[in-house]
Amino acid sequence: AGAGAGALTIAQLLGHTSGLASEPPGPWWERTPGTLRPLLDDVLHEPAVRHPAGRRFHYSNPGFALLGALVSRLRGQPWGDALHEEVLAPLGLTRTTLSPQAPHAGGFGVHPWADVMVPEPLEDTGVMAPAGQLWSTAADLSRWAAFLAQGDKAVLSADTLAEMRQPASGPDEADGWTTSYGLGLQLRRQDGRLLYGHLGSMPGFLAAVLVSQRDDVAAVVLANVTAGPAVALIAADLIRIVGEHEPRIPDPWRPLPAVDPALLALTGLWHWGPSPHLLHLRADRGLELIPQSQTGRGARFRAEADGTWTGLDGYYAGETLRVVRAPDGAVSHLDIGTFVFSRTPYGPDADIPGGLDPGGWRTY
Incomplete structure (x- = not known):
């Protein structure tokens, strides 16, 4: 990643497994100007790496500063301009900006023992801005949740977003x-649901956007306080209420x-050894393999340009499904990462590894 951070990957920075320090050196970066x-180089401690890269989750705001700098280098423009052109504008997030645009709410720190508050400062955090300096509205965040x-x-396909939802590091809890x-x-x-999204905080503000794909429901929670409300729990509870009652x-x-007859002919019953599976044709030439027993392995497959x-x-996941044809062009079998699927159990016309007993199926 450069800047004294060592050889880190984009995935490690995105998943907070880079091992970088959680915060930059110096005073509280969110309440001080970026000119500091x-x-x-100024946002990294010495030494910058606190844990071996790729080994554990350790949230790093400087890591996202590095990602913002990388976007700027690759796009040849400020990261905020690239963000606007490639993400915000295509999604219609017209009120999401790097600095507050009037009218906007003020941010406050609320006294823990009395009903009084103090305004929080608004700062341009400079190179640290990619770590959290975005202003938005409930309407824009709802559009973001729909995305x-x-x-x-x-911007990004649903398949790419599905990859982003996979845990990037092992769990801290021993049992899951x-x-x-x-x-x-x-x-x-929470509540039997897998939720995904992100929380956010800057001095004077808290935010949460969580999505339940199963329920097709999202929740947006905004509060103009520095600390206090458990915005993640509130968002999760809103999703639970809607999921249960609507x-x-x-x-x-x-x-x-459109229907490709050659693809339609692939659908139906296939067997891995004696284990039956059903192959379904989905949108965009995609396939879905559904096991018909409790021990089978199912998966969704994305069509590629080369016919696989x-x-x-x-x-x-990540394995290749190929249609293997006989010399006469007829479909012999499916090959999924070397696993052979034939139309009948241990189909005699398929290239079954190890071959088949010449006696075939029998009773003893």
């Missing part, structure tokens, strides 16, 4: 996890826009 740290739920081809972190997204398990309306059935498919989840 004018250069990227997190469904994706947008103008209740909170985790993906690639730029916070993950939370169940998701199923998407209306719609036929595929790439696994998106489960055991076959």
Whole structure:
């Protein structure tokens, strides 16, 4: 990543597994001007790395400063301009800006033992701005939540967002996890739901955006206080209430826009050894393999330009599905990461590793 941070990857910075310090050196960066740290080198401690890279989750605001600097270098323009052109404008987030635009709420610190408050300062944090200096509205954050739920081809696809929701590091809890972190997204398990999104805080302000894909519901919580309200719990509870009392309306059935007869012929029953699976044709030439027993392995597959498919989840995530044909052009079998799927159990026409007993199926 440069700037004395060592050889770090973008994924490690996005998932906070870079091992970098959690905060920059010097006074509280969110309440002081960015002129105190004018250069990227100024936001890193010496030594910059506190944990071995890729080993554990350790939230790092300087890590996101490095990401902002990387965007600026790759795009040849300030990171905020790139953010506006490539994310905010395509999604219609017209009131999300790097500095407050009137009219806007004031930020306050509220006294813990009395009903009084003090205004918090507003600072341009300079190179640290990518770590949290964005102003927005409830309407814009609702549009952002819709993007997190469904994706947008103008910015990121739903498949890419699904990859971002995968935990980037192992759980701290021995028996699983209740909170985790993906690639730029916070993950939370609560009330039997997997929630994802992010919390935010700057002096005088708290925010939370959480999404439940299962319920197709999101919650946005904003508070103009420095600390106090548990915005994550409030957002999760809002999702629970809606999920319990306003169940998701199923998407209306719609036929595929076009049908490729060759793909349609692939659908139906396939077997890995004696284990049956059903192959479904989905939108955008995608495939979905659904096991018909409790021990089978299912997955969704994305169509690629070369006529193969790439696994998106489960055991076959990242693996390649190929249609293998006989010399006469007829489909022989499916190959998924070397696993052979034939139309019948241990299909005699498929290239079954180890071959088949010449006696075939029998009773003893």
